[in-house]
Amino acid sequence: MQTIKQYISKHKDRFINELIELLKIPSISADTAYSQDVLNTADAIMSSLKKAGCDIVELCETPGYPIIYGEKIIDKNLPTVLVYGHYDVQPADPIELWTSPPFEPVIKKTEIHPEGAIFARGACDDKGQMYMHVKALEYMTSTGNLPCNVKFMIEGEEEVGSESLAWFVPRNKEKLANDVILISDTGMIANDIPSITTGLRGLSYVEVEITGPNRDLHSGLYGGAVANPINILSKMIASLHDENNHITIPGFYDKVEELSKEERKEMAKAPFSIEAYKDALKIDDVYGENGYTTNERNSIRPTLDVNGIWGGYTGEGAKTVIASKAYAKISMRLVPNQDWKEITELFKTHFENIAPDSVTVKVTPHHGGQGYVTPTNSIGYQAASKAYKETFGVVPIPQRSGGSIPIVALFEEELKSKTILMGFGLNSDAIHSPNEHFGIWNYLKGIETIPYFYKYFTELS
Numbered sequence: 001m002q003t004i005k006q007y008i009s010k011h012k013d014r015f016i017n018e019l020i021e022l023l024k025i026p027s028i029s030a031d032t033a034y035s036q037d038v039l040n041t042a043d044a045i046m047s048s049l050k051k052a053g054c055d056i057v058e059l060c061e062t063p064g065y066p067i068i069y070g071e072k073i074i075d076k077n078l079p080t081v082l083v084y085g086h087y088d089v090q091p092a093d094p095i096e097l098w099t100s101p102p103f104e105p106v107i108k109k110t111e112i113h114p115e116g117a118i119f120a121r122g123a124c125d126d127k128g129q130m131y132m133h134v135k136a137l138e139y140m141t142s143t144g145n146l147p148c149n150v151k152f153m154i155e156g157e158e159e160v161g162s163e164s165l166a167w168f169v170p171r172n173k174e175k176l177a178n179d180v181i182l183i184s185d186t187g188m189i190a191n192d193i194p195s196i197t198t199g200l201r202g203l204s205y206v207e208v209e210i211t212g213p214n215r216d217l218h219s220g221l222y223g224g225a226v227a228n229p230i231n232i233l234s235k236m237i238a239s240l241h242d243e244n245n246h247i248t249i250p251g252f253y254d255k256v257e258e259l260s261k262e263e264r265k266e267m268a269k270a271p272f273s274i275e276a277y278k279d280a281l282k283i284d285d286v287y288g289e290n291g292y293t294t295n296e297r298n299s300i301r302p303t304l305d306v307n308g309i310w311g312g313y314t315g316e317g318a319k320t321v322i323a324s325k326a327y328a329k330i331s332m333r334l335v336p337n338q339d340w341k342e343i344t345e346l347f348k349t350h351f352e353n354i355a356p357d358s359v360t361v362k363v364t365p366h367h368g369g370q371g372y373v374t375p376t377n378s379i380g381y382q383a384a385s386k387a388y389k390e391t392f393g394v395v396p397i398p399q400r401s402g403g404s405i406p407i408v409a410l411f412e413e414e415l416k417s418k419t420i421l422m423g424f425g426l427n428s429d430a431i432h433s434p435n436e437h438f439g440i441w442n443y444l445k446g447i448e449t450i451p452y453f454y455k456y457f458t459e460l461s
């Protein structure tokens, strides 16, 4: 029987070229100018799943972008793996910082990826990682190595909050019934230090608008006598953290899960070099909440960050003006037990309370979702761990991530199954940034590892 290694060495050029074709379509879900491209990507996913051996492939209409569903059921008595991924990508801006156009994929060697990496928006997040599953399925179906049932659910709105998927899942519980959910949309520590993501942070994303006078004013004639919305907004934002970098919103930490000394000690065992971290980001020092390490700050602790801020004159030269309005987009990363809707309310009330009477405040919630933690003693985790051991030669380290895939908590609530996060990207792959890339080695290693997950999951079930 052909092994996955043999299959990859025979087909790897085609695997790479197929991914490159997929990456050429700018499926930016946030920007309606690209809606036809998002739909075209959905079609491309559909045909790839058919070719890979799914018996049923459907384009499921939703209030938003379609969800692609595929399945291959070999025996109702065998376990079923549900693969989730997303075919939409983040906007490519700032475009001028890309060394090659974001939707013209090229392979370039880097220090971390000496065998080359594909540079394109979506290469790692998530087209490349999602497509590993399509190719692993192709191997399993074409060589008679599929040990259980498989379902695919690939959505096109992950980067904008998965609203349509949240609509779809409760309406299709039977169709989506499964024993485990498998996702490759996270990362690992390093190519020689594989890790399995055991936690994701929740998210609350809000936009704020501060209004002062009813029109823009001459900053000489009025300056000093009326509230300047940009000054006020800056003050308000600055007050959201205290001198220890704790968030000052009343009640914000009430439900935060505090880890035990033992758990924190266990976490600290994961290999991590603060010097390498600083060097990679070209910073002289790290920054964050007092009393916590860098790895804790970006995984088990909640945070609040301004993602964008604007208002007033930002054109060339100088214009003396007090703007009527100022705006900011703010995200809060949440940890298990914090409820994102409750946190959104706490933020809104607090932000309205701290504003002086000289301005009005409008807080508009965008999207959000709950955090997630998955146990390491589940069959799914054990199967994943054995799969990595097989292909990497070492046992992977469990690690909680700072990122969010808000829909994962909903999967557990609605479908009552655990999610296993087998990510093969690296933090240095620049997801959401200019020059996003995905190592060819990582891509092929993912394809190699996935079939072992199916094998061990079926054996352990």
Ligand code: BES
Pocket: 125, 126, 158, 159, 160, 161, 162, 185, 186, 187, 200, 203, 367, 401, 402, 403, 404, 405, 406
């Ligand atoms: N794949 C990422 C999330 C991720 C990346 C988790 C790396 C862990 C490690 C996902 O596509 C993403 O970008 N999620 C957004 C949230 C979403 C609601 C826009 C995020 O984390 O900002």
Ligand code: MN
Pocket: 086, 125, 126, 158, 185
């Ligand atoms: Mn993603």
Ligand code: MN
Pocket: 090, 125, 159, 431, 432
């Ligand atoms: Mn993303």
